[in-house]
Amino acid sequence: MQRRIRGTSVAVEQQARRMRDFPTKAEDALWAALRGEQIRRFQFRRQHPVGRFIFDFCCTKAKLIVEVDGEYHDGGDQQERDVARDAYLAAGGYRTLRFKNAEVLTDLAGVVARIDAALPPGRTEQTPEDTSS
Numbered sequence: 001m002q003r004r005i006r007g008t009s010v011a012v013e014q015q016a017r018r019m020r021d022f023p024t025k026a027e028d029a030l031w032a033a034l035r036g037e038q039i040r041r042f043q044f045r046r047q048h049p050v051g052r053f054i055f056d057f058c059c060t061k062a063k064l065i066v067e068v069d070g071e072y073h074d075g076g077d078q079q080e081r082d083v084a085r086d087a088y089l090a091a092g093g094y095r096t097l098r099f100k101n102a103e104v105l106t107d108l109a110g111v112v113a114r115i116d117a118a119l120p121p122g123r124t125e126q127t128p129e130d131t132s133s
Contacts, residue, residue: 008049016054019047026068026101027056033112034066042119053085062119065089065096068104 008016023031027046034044034057044066048058057066069082086096097118099111 008051012049012052012054016047016049019054023047024068024070024101026070026099026104029108030057030066030068030099030104030111033108034115039112039116040119053089059119063092063094064115064118065094066115067096067098068101069098070101 023046031046033039035046037043042059042062044057044059045055046057048055048060050058055065056068058064059066067082082098089096095118097115099114104111
């Protein structure tokens, strides 16, 4: 049975709002590719708080987290913390994909393809009939 991850605190929600206001170049580039249900009509949220965590990008319907990691994640004990966080979230049914800033900036199409491949099957591109009502 998957553990449910409960709501966030006011402080975490405020931090998420601040982070949305100051994205990295890589986060901006990836958000331009994810926003507006561009990948098979899956909706992603940016700097999305869940529990005590803030995800760079999250598709709640697919329980897919996308993290864009800068140099901060290479040093100290941050990699161990990331592994522990990913394991905790996996117990709640979430899957995490991690990309380096440089990878997003130099191979955005490849990053988007890997995200698309991680999403569940069944949804298709939006057709003109879907938008006319």
